[in-house]
Amino acid sequence: MPKYVYDFTEGNKDLKDLLGGKGANLAEMTNLGLPVPPGFTITTEACRSYLADGRLPGGLREEADAHLAALEKAMGKRLGAADDPLLVSVRSGAAFSMPGMMDTVLNVGLNDESVHGLAKQAGDERFAWDSYRRLIQMFGKTVLGLDADLFEDAMEEAKRAKGVESDLDLDAADFQRLVDTYKGIVRSQTGHDFPSDPREQMRLAVEAVFDSWNAPRAVLYRRQERIPADLGTAVNIVAMVFGNLGMESGTGVAFTRDPGSGQKGVYGDYLQNAQGEDVVAGIRNTVRLQELESIDAESYRRLLDIMRTLENHYRDLCDIEFTIERGKLWMLQTRVGKRTAGAAFRIAVQLADQGLIDLDEAVTRVTGDQLAQLMFPRFDAEADRRPITTGMNASPGAAVGKAVFSSERAKELAEQGEDVVLVRRETTPDDLVGMIAAQGVLTSRGGKTSHAAVVARGMGKTCVCGAEELEVDGQERRFTAPGGVVVNEGDVISIDGTTGEVHLGEVPVVPSPVVEYFEGAGDRDDELVRAVDRVMTRADSRRRLAVRANADNAEDAARARRFGAQGIGLCRTEHMFLGDRRRLVEDLILAGPGEERQAALDALEPLQRSDFTAIFQAMDGLPVTIRLIDPPLHEFLPDLTALSVRVALAGADAGARDRGLLEAVKRLHEQNPMLGLRGVRLGLVIPGLFAMQVRAIAQAVAERRDAGGDPRAEIMIPLVAAVQELEGVREEAEGILREVGVEALIGTMIEVPRAALTAGQIAEAAEFFSFGTNDLTQMAWGFSRDDVEAAFFSRYLDLGIFGVSPFETIDRDGVGRLMRIAVEEGRAARPGIKLGICGEHGGDPESVRFCHEIGLDYVSCSPFRVPVARLEAGRAALEGAGPEHAEAGA
Numbered sequence: 001m002p003k004y005v006y007d008f009t010e011g012n013k014d015l016k017d018l019l020g021g022k023g024a025n026l027a028e029m030t031n032l033g034l035p036v037p038p039g040f041t042i043t044t045e046a047c048r049s050y051l052a053d054g055r056l057p058g059g060l061r062e063e064a065d066a067h068l069a070a071l072e073k074a075m076g077k078r079l080g081a082a083d084d085p086l087l088v089s090v091r092s093g094a095a096f097s098m099p100g101m102m103d104t105v106l107n108v109g110l111n112d113e114s115v116h117g118l119a120k121q122a123g124d125e126r127f128a129w130d131s132y133r134r135l136i137q138m139f140g141k142t143v144l145g146l147d148a149d150l151f152e153d154a155m156e157e158a159k160r161a162k163g164v165e166s167d168l169d170l171d172a173a174d175f176q177r178l179v180d181t182y183k184g185i186v187r188s189q190t191g192h193d194f195p196s197d198p199r200e201q202m203r204l205a206v207e208a209v210f211d212s213w214n215a216p217r218a219v220l221y222r223r224q225e226r227i228p229a230d231l232g233t234a235v236n237i238v239a240m241v242f243g244n245l246g247m248e249s250g251t252g253v254a255f256t257r258d259p260g261s262g263q264k265g266v267y268g269d270y271l272q273n274a275q276g277e278d279v280v281a282g283i284r285n286t287v288r289l290q291e292l293e294s295i296d297a298e299s300y301r302r303l304l305d306i307m308r309t310l311e312n313h314y315r316d317l318c319d320i321e322f323t324i325e326r327g328k329l330w331m332l333q334t335r336v337g338k339r340t341a342g343a344a345f346r347i348a349v350q351l352a353d354q355g356l357i358d359l360d361e362a363v364t365r366v367t368g369d370q371l372a373q374l375m376f377p378r379f380d381a382e383a384d385r386r387p388i389t390t391g392m393n394a395s396p397g398a399a400v401g402k403a404v405f406s407s408e409r410a411k412e413l414a415e416q417g418e419d420v421v422l423v424r425r426e427t428t429p430d431d432l433v434g435m436i437a438a439q440g441v442l443t444s445r446g447g448k449t450s451h452a453a454v455v456a457r458g459m460g461k462t463c464v465c466g467a468e469e470l471e472v473d474g475q476e477r478r479f480t481a482p483g484g485v486v487v488n489e490g491d492v493i494s495i496d497g498t499t500g501e502v503h504l505g506e507v508p509v510v511p512s513p514v515v516e517y518f519e520g521a522g523d524r525d526d527e528l529v530r531a532v533d534r535v536m537t538r539a540d541s542r543r544r545l546a547v548r549a550n551a552d553n554a555e556d557a558a559r560a561r562r563f564g565a566q567g568i569g570l571c572r573t574e575h576m577f578l579g580d581r582r583r584l585v586e587d588l589i590l591a592g593p594g595e596e597r598q599a600a601l602d603a604l605e606p607l608q609r610s611d612f613t614a615i616f617q618a619m620d621g622l623p624v625t626i627r628l629i630d631p632p633l634h635e636f637l638p639d640l641t642a643l644s645v646r647v648a649l650a651g652a653d654a655g656a657r658d659r660g661l662l663e664a665v666k667r668l669h670e671q672n673p674m675l676g677l678r679g680v681r682l683g684l685v686i687p688g689l690f691a692m693q694v695r696a697i698a699q700a701v702a703e704r705r706d707a708g709g710d711p712r713a714e715i716m717i718p719l720v721a722a723v724q725e726l727e728g729v730r731e732e733a734e735g736i737l738r739e740v741g742v743e744a745l746i747g748t749m750i751e752v753p754r755a756a757l758t759a760g761q762i763a764e765a766a767e768f769f770s771f772g773t774n775d776l777t778q779m780a781w782g783f784s785r786d787d788v789e790a791a792f793f794s795r796y797l798d799l800g801i802f803g804v805s806p807f808e809t810i811d812r813d814g815v816g817r818l819m820r821i822a823v824e825e826g827r828a829a830r831p832g833i834k835l836g837i838c839g840e841h842g843g844d845p846e847s848v849r850f851c852h853e854i855g856l857d858y859v860s861c862s863p864f865r866v867p868v869a870r871l872e873a874g875r876a877a878l879e880g881a882g883p884e885h886a887e888a889g890a
Helices: 015-033 046-051 060-075 114-122 125-142 148-162 171-192 200-211 216-225 276-281 288-294 297-314 341-353 359-364 370-377 407-415 429-437 451-459 513-520 527-542 553-560 573-577 579-590 594-620 640-653 658-667 680-685 687-707 725-742 755-758 773-781 783-797 813-830 845-853 863-880
Strands: 005-007 039-042 088-094 102-110 233-239 250-256 264-272 318-325 328-336 387-390 392-394 398-404 418-426 440-443 462-465 472-474 478-481 483-486 490-494 501-504 546-550 568-572 624-629 710-719 746-751 768-771 833-835 858-861
Touching: 005 015, 005 060, 015 046, 015 088, 015 233, 015 328, 015 370, 039 060, 046 200, 046 233, 046 318, 046 513, 060 200, 060 233, 060 483, 088 200, 088 553, 102 125, 114 125, 125 148, 125 171, 125 200, 200 387, 216 687, 250 288, 250 297, 250 341, 264 288, 276 594, 288 297, 297 318, 297 328, 297 341, 341 359, 341 370, 341 527, 359 527, 359 863, 370 513, 370 845, 370 863, 392 451, 398 407, 398 440, 407 418, 407 429, 418 429, 418 490, 429 451, 440 451, 440 490, 451 462, 462 490, 513 527, 527 863, 546 553, 546 863, 553 594, 553 863, 568 573, 568 858, 573 579, 573 594, 579 594, 579 658, 594 624, 640 658, 680 687, 680 725, 680 813, 687 710, 687 725, 710 725, 710 768, 725 746, 746 755, 755 773, 755 813, 768 813, 773 783, 813 833, 845 858, 845 863, 858 863
Parallel strands: 398 418, 418 440, 440 462, 546 568, 546 858, 568 624, 624 710, 710 746, 746 768, 768 833, 833 858
Antiparallel strands: 005 039, 039 233, 088 102, 088 233, 250 264, 250 318, 318 328, 387 501, 392 462, 398 490, 472 478, 478 483, 490 501
16 A cells, blocks of 8 residues: 655655645654644645545545544644644645645634634634634635635625724624624535534545645646646645734744845745734735734744754745744745746855855756846836736737837838837738837737747747737728727837737836846846856856857847857748848749749849858858748748739739739649748759859858858758758759858758658768757647647647647657657767757757757757757756767857
């Protein structure tokens, strides 16, 4: 039989997976000799068995009875005895801290007989009846599932009848009447009397705590925090100590440092004559913890001693719950406290300076997500706001500007020095110029993996997507918000990409000092900046993975380098063909074979060469991976419907170009363009296209070399599924490189499942692989990223099919398995092959850690995410042994 119950003297803080965080830490404090009420913990294993079978596991009751008997012996009291009752609390405690998400029941063991014994024991009838009404109220809400307002309304009515505003002004008779009222509520709502048997109360409370693991609020919190759903919660049975025994008693919460800023000091709240739930519920205003010194100096001194003991023992900020019972201090809980991102960095460095941890551990105490929070600008929390709607918080940060409804207008106003917010129903690749010009992007359609969201995150732009309540009218250049609020082009709006809120008018923005630091202009005297600098310096010295950037122009490349990028892992050449150059691509598509096509290619080549030369200059001495053109061809052509209407309306007056374009659009129309003529297929079908790009790359390398630079080009062939595709393009590319007299690595992007499964063959012709996990995820799952999120992703998350979207974090079991196969077979065929990732996942903390585990040489992400990837690569190296074959700086 498994052991389901542990006394506090049997556990320790390292058993949190079994005992939950609360139980493990109660055991740890007991071991430290701190004043912890005695008790025992029912394990998470028992919870998992209960949730699976719908009943308590065999043997649990007998085990719990034995531990209860030991507790009764230690306390000299019996549970619920009429003369001198032992009362217990039944409290949840999962392995991960879930504050406020799980359920607790206090004062278990009270009934119509034991309440008199409690009154006699305490010498206080008011206290006894107050404790009894609390039990019925918490039991009714938590165990029986009754509406909490039923009890609150009854309490308010009791105060009105008495003519008082605070429950402190109610006396024993008032609470006795409330007990009768509460029992009546239970009877009327359930058809049964409140259970008077103390052991039945305890059993039902234990089951309720187990059930609360799957309560909607707990499920939502786990999803938000990415806590696994199959862990279960432990239950702690603890002898009650009472903070509601008069004004010399009370309860409070203390932090060993300020969780908001990380500053050292005494932080917390205290509430006299109260039980712990009163502090959380906010029924009365608390006082600052420092005021406890004037209320009970001895308990205050003892509490400060314990706080120092706990922080030194846990070597971290501790969050403490305590109760004072008539001058006696009891510790009810401690845990490593939650904190803001800024506090996390400050505290990590402070603890290292104190010698409690070293700098390596300081790196592991912070996360890439926390660093990202510090990098985004934010609105001034004290400023007045006029919220008009809320959408999806797609890309964090704060943006203020004039609403504009076209990319052309965004670019025009931005060039005049105006701040703008681009507002669209949804964005397309043609909106790139407007997105670059805008401070932020607001759409009424799309989700967190829509075009607007993905591109905005990549550029570090603030974005709110899917604000469905907005009626966006691009023709009239305005949108209408709920309540009839109309925003015309030129009106100022503010969007909060962290919360998804949209505000009318200007909300003042506070810049991020951390971004200024990465840009090289930060205040090195700023405590937060100093902490970030020390953590990042240490992470860089420890990481094995190199970090590159996805950058398509010299400006982004330069910024990425300032942010610490060690090269470019993805330069998307299709982004160079939009805007004014799109007409040249149309010319290429319309051109006939021979001289006409060559003329179109010749017009594009110098523009490409200029682009590449500028990027090589920005990344001098570092590798630059350039992906040959890889969009669906339709992205370069007019919309079929719009063009058809234009030609039809023009009739005989339709221009030759429009007629030619319409013919080309019809000829090239595809039902599913993302699986059609794109990538390497495009290069093979349009002779000379890839050759033009390779020649432009080679000539740019030669130009920079002749100017004394150190250009390092890597040419990536996209969407390869068979080695034969790669071999044909490679042979042509090598010939051009020899002709120009330069060298460059030639490799491919692994973005098709077949490529991953035949990586051994492809490695014979590829000097590097770069995993394009955006498309690899789409093809592995059979999902269209642009379509599925709004359609059913939320339902998949609700059902637990996803813990997190596979477009946010690499799906280890599916996509990750394909990557492992490609790594193993690729290295077996070509031991020196260079391996990286350039998909959107390259900047996701969890995905960076996975890339470290499987032995990639580098990750590549948007310039803004480079510091995040650097930090997570360092954390991955420190927290687990990784492959030894790769070298940083790849």
